[in-house]
Amino acid sequence: NAGVTQTPKFRILKIGQSMTLQCAQDMNHNYMYWYRQDPGMGLKLIYYSVGAGITDKGEVPNGYNVSRSTTEDFPLRLELAAPSQTSVYFCASMTGGPNTEAFFGQGTRLTVV
């Protein structure tokens, strides 16, 4: 059972380049999330989705875009990468409802130089 799969695991981008971080889950979860984790800092919510076709901004959405065309996939797009976007990015999915649990991917470590 794969759970939440993120690709790539590592990436180095040059300033101004664009890329898409992939996230896929095989648990048929409605809710999906993108977080960034800076060194020594907490998890900041970038975007989240409550189902296919529905997305909403989190705490730090600037510089990012998302789409949710299927239940399984929730890609995060970085346009015009900046050094401030250097971080570890985590995708998570959750069933929702009472006593819910979020399942996280292994993370993508992104460096913008």
Next chain:
Amino acid sequence: QQQVKQSPQSLIVQKGGISIINCAYENTAFDYFPWYQQFPGKGPALLIAIRPDVSEKKEGRFTISFNKSAKQFSLHIMDSQPGDSATYFCAGTGGAQKLVFGQGTRLTINP
């Protein structure tokens, strides 16, 4: 805005001692408060969670204490072990299922 505030940022406890991490929330729509544990190089994983209709929940050596009127909750780790060394996050979520985390606490248990 930081809807969940967590302290301390780091904590060192001797083996066998009690580790205590505190959190405060602002959003009164939150109705579910989980704690996540993260080891280096891994994603966070659910440790224990509580709903505001109870004041305490215990699972093994881990206990959550909840004070609804003060909008505060805390994690207590009894008989702390070196294997408990990790980063701990409190979180809150509500009907919209927007899962918001605190800043994290790096816990080190000295042998």
